Amino acid sequence: MLRYSLKRLLSLVISLAVASLVIFAVIEVAPGDPASFMLGINAQPDTVAALRAELGLDMSKPQRYVAWVTGMLSGDFGTSYTYRTPVAQMIADRMWISLPLAIYALTLSTLIAFPAGIYAASRRGKGGDVAVMGATQLGIAVPNFWFAMMLVLIFAINLRWFSAGGFPGWDKGFWLSMKALTLPAISLALPQSAILARVMRSSLLDILGEDFMRTARAKGLTRRQALWRHGLRNALIPVLTIIGLQFSFLLAGGIIIEQVFFLPGLGRLIFQAISARDLIVVESVVMLLVFSVILVNFLVDLAYAAVDPRLRSRT
Amino acid sequence: MSLLEIQNLDLSIGSARILKDVSLSIDKGEIVAITGESGSGKSMTAMAVMQLLPDAAHLSGAVQLAGRDLLSLDEDTLCTLRGNEVGMVFQEPMTALNPVKTIGAQVAETILIHSDTPKAEAMQQAADMLARVGLPADRFPLSRYPHELSGGQRQRVVIALAIAQRPKLLIADEPTTALDVTTQAQILDLLKELVSEFGMGLMMITHDLAVVSDMADRIVVMRHGEVVEQGETRALFRDMKHPYTRALFEASGHQVDLPALPDGPDPVLQVTGAVRDYALPRTRLFAPRQFHRAVNDVSFTIHHGERVGLVGESGCGKSTLTRAILGLEGLQGGSITAFGKPVSPAMNPALRSGLQVVFQDPYGSFNPRHKVARIITEPFHLLPNPPSGADRDARIAQALTDVGLTAADADKYIHEFSGGQRQRIAIARALIINPELIIFDEAVSALDVSIRAQILDLIADLSRKHSLSYLFISHDLSVVRSITDRVLVMKSGQIVEQGVTEDVFANPQHAYTKTLIAAAPVLPDISHLKENAHV
Numbered sequence: 001m002l003r004y005s006l007k008r009l010l011s012l013v014i015s016l017a018v019a020s021l022v023i024f025a026v027i028e029v030a031p032g033d034p035a036s037f038m039l040g041i042n043a044q045p046d047t048v049a050a051l052r053a054e055l056g057l058d059m060s061k062p063q064r065y066v067a068w069v070t071g072m073l074s075g076d077f078g079t080s081y082t083y084r085t086p087v088a089q090m091i092a093d094r095m096w097i098s099l100p101l102a103i104y105a106l107t108l109s110t111l112i113a114f115p116a117g118i119y120a121a122s123r124r125g126k127g128g129d130v131a132v133m134g135a136t137q138l139g140i141a142v143p144n145f146w147f148a149m150m151l152v153l154i155f156a157i158n159l160r161w162f163s164a165g166g167f168p169g170w171d172k173g174f175w176l177s178m179k180a181l182t183l184p185a186i187s188l189a190l191p192q193s194a195i196l197a198r199v200m201r202s203s204l205l206d207i208l209g210e211d212f213m214r215t216a217r218a219k220g221l222t223r224r225q226a227l228w229r230h231g232l233r234n235a236l237i238p239v240l241t242i243i244g245l246q247f248s249f250l251l252a253g254g255i256i257i258e259q260v261f262f263l264p265g266l267g268r269l270i271f272q273a274i275s276a277r278d279l280i281v282v283e284s285v286v287m288l289l290v291f292s293v294i295l296v297n298f299l300v301d302l303a304y305a306a307v308d309p310r311l312r313s314r315t
Numbered sequence: 316m317s318l319l320e321i322q323n324l325d326l327s328i329g330s331a332r333i334l335k336d337v338s339l340s341i342d343k344g345e346i347v348a349i350t351g352e353s354g355s356g357k358s359m360t361a362m363a364v365m366q367l368l369p370d371a372a373h374l375s376g377a378v379q380l381a382g383r384d385l386l387s388l389d390e391d392t393l394c395t396l397r398g399n400e401v402g403m404v405f406q407e408p409m410t411a412l413n414p415v416k417t418i419g420a421q422v423a424e425t426i427l428i429h430s431d432t433p434k435a436e437a438m439q440q441a442a443d444m445l446a447r448v449g450l451p452a453d454r455f456p457l458s459r460y461p462h463e464l465s466g467g468q469r470q471r472v473v474i475a476l477a478i479a480q481r482p483k484l485l486i487a488d489e490p491t492t493a494l495d496v497t498t499q500a501q502i503l504d505l506l507k508e509l510v511s512e513f514g515m516g517l518m519m520i521t522h523d524l525a526v527v528s529d530m531a532d533r534i535v536v537m538r539h540g541e542v543v544e545q546g547e548t549r550a551l552f553r554d555m556k557h558p559y560t561r562a563l564f565e566a567s568g569h570q571v572d573l574p575a576l577p578d579g580p581d582p583v584l585q586v587t588g589a590v591r592d593y594a595l596p597r598t599r600l601f602a603p604r605q606f607h608r609a610v611n612d613v614s615f616t617i618h619h620g621e622r623v624g625l626v627g628e629s630g631c632g633k634s635t636l637t638r639a640i641l642g643l644e645g646l647q648g649g650s651i652t653a654f655g656k657p658v659s660p661a662m663n664p665a666l667r668s669g670l671q672v673v674f675q676d677p678y679g680s681f682n683p684r685h686k687v688a689r690i691i692t693e694p695f696h697l698l699p700n701p702p703s704g705a706d707r708d709a710r711i712a713q714a715l716t717d718v719g720l721t722a723a724d725a726d727k728y729i730h731e732f733s734g735g736q737r738q739r740i741a742i743a744r745a746l747i748i749n750p751e752l753i754i755f756d757e758a759v760s761a762l763d764v765s766i767r768a769q770i771l772d773l774i775a776d777l778s779r780k781h782s783l784s785y786l787f788i789s790h791d792l793s794v795v796r797s798i799t800d801r802v803l804v805m806k807s808g809q810i811v812e813q814g815v816t817e818d819v820f821a822n823p824q825h826a827y828t829k830t831l832i833a834a835a836p837v838l839p840d841i842s843h844l845k846e847n848a849h850v
Contacts (some may be wrong), residue, residue, distance in 0.1 A: 214405065222394050309462070
């Protein structure tokens, strides 16, 4: 298990190194000089040159790459071209919204999907299964921003239980902030849970047809005992894959939901940075997202090994 | 009162009648074999005793275990009986165990759900039971997972968990069908010992008459959901009142009429010192690569018109050798030449068209979305000018009639055919471009005995008509004995013995060949039984 983890860790580091090179290269070939963009079209050439020197744009490419990577490693992401504030600070502010939102949404999605999927699988072909499958079909078909608007309409405008958007800040109190994240989390979670429930159901149904489930029944386990003791852990492997993918998506893919609820999250930050050609911010945020995707994959790999002994012994 | 008493059992699932008026009984300490071909209802009889039938199943009649009518019990009561009073062992040891739980936990679970035994105590009992079935804890700790064991070892675990509560009745559904002959012999011996030691009744389900002939006290022969004949083993073999029993017996020991070997010394296939290595995963990052030698210095020749058998147990390198002969994988040493030209993954289509293959699985080896005509003409793409139009149709019709099908079958899809017919189609696909050599890779292993006999006859017929040369790979010694002129015995990547089939079987030289032949189950000699009866 330790060897397996170390190997996965090594592959994580290599992936990160490759990703950082690719991101740097792509941003480099993007047209437009940030310095002249910042100073406007009427800027004097020597002013532009001075700014380029200040931003470090006059260094050679390898030098800039090394400076960027070593900076990131020490927590220095550089200074935003447009806002003139440290990028690390900007990302940290947004992260405090996006990360809790993603975890919140993923927790909700899992809490809805597991029981729904297990329930549907255990009543295959019966009314309960058909109802759950119908609901998930709807969950996948309807876009999440429509859910979001409906939630706002019902719970914020009509019932006035929640505010329609905005974020008070964690310093105003944990529960207040969680409350502000609730509607966005639900709208993010619903479509995800619909997908997850279907995966859970089909994975369980595959497992229920396996020979070892018959062995379990022949031992004297009831249908329910066999499902919980032998079925669930085996069915979890494909489900973990989807959960990993969903987390990465939720972290950065919530831009529309962030817009609907006026949340200053990572999605909006990257959108603004791209429009303003704030390359250093784009670079850093993309790198951070890549890091989170790779980290989540690493955690999913560890979870696989925890679930399946066959992976542990395969070195 | 017998231990198990099945009376007039009828089973239907939906509108299909699966079992019709089945009656049989098993006593304490008695081994009763239920035999028959696929679809005969033998497994369903077992599942009816376990009461593990699909929801749509409808049962009538009576199944009494130690005086209790199982059909009248509710599900909760049945759960207390399963594993406790009736244990069951299944065919596929590779998949019958939960891959994510240790063997100790899986055996102990049977004990834990049926008694208030503390967990540590249950683990101890599990260890004892595993030791009893031949997996002592010092070599096979309870913390092993199923994937760390071989097929035979897994089947021992399945047996251990089935008998952990010392049930009165053990049901074994084709327990050795997926195993090698030597492993099969060991498992059968183990089952016999356990029956006499625990005084269990054993219901042994198998398609293989030879397996049960020297093991079962009584035999029940089933066909189409009905019991056609049952009786004490020796008496049943001696008399065989029902024609189906006789047909089954004849098919099991079927001897084909193989045409004489055409003379002609020209070799079709020459394998010289073939070596095939597989790289093993690195144990450390910069450790030198380790290799597994799957085929080790193998040499043999197949002459024109010769029928050669290749026998050996799983993992001996048969399939690896086959892939090398077909030019699907390269060699690490030695050479293979077909018709004087070297065989390799890069060989040209003309050479490839001379080597065709028929695989084991009649269900998995066809694309279900293609019609038969398209399936069997697939090898045509190897030809520089593939036949078209009427010529193509004629070739298709010829190939299909050669294998005992009709030209009209060309327009059908593969699901419309039975397993035996599919294997005929596979042979037609190999035959259609008149190959010099056909490789039959376990080509009859998945078939019922009567179908197997027909396919073997077909192969003999084709051999007569087209003077075929073939390499017949099988784990089944009796089949190889009847269908080949010469046999190669393979073990751990090497040919340990080769020679004229009859000589090798009658007088094996190598110790391994002797073991194999001794382990292979044989049908009783009827004439011998009859003589003894008169004494």
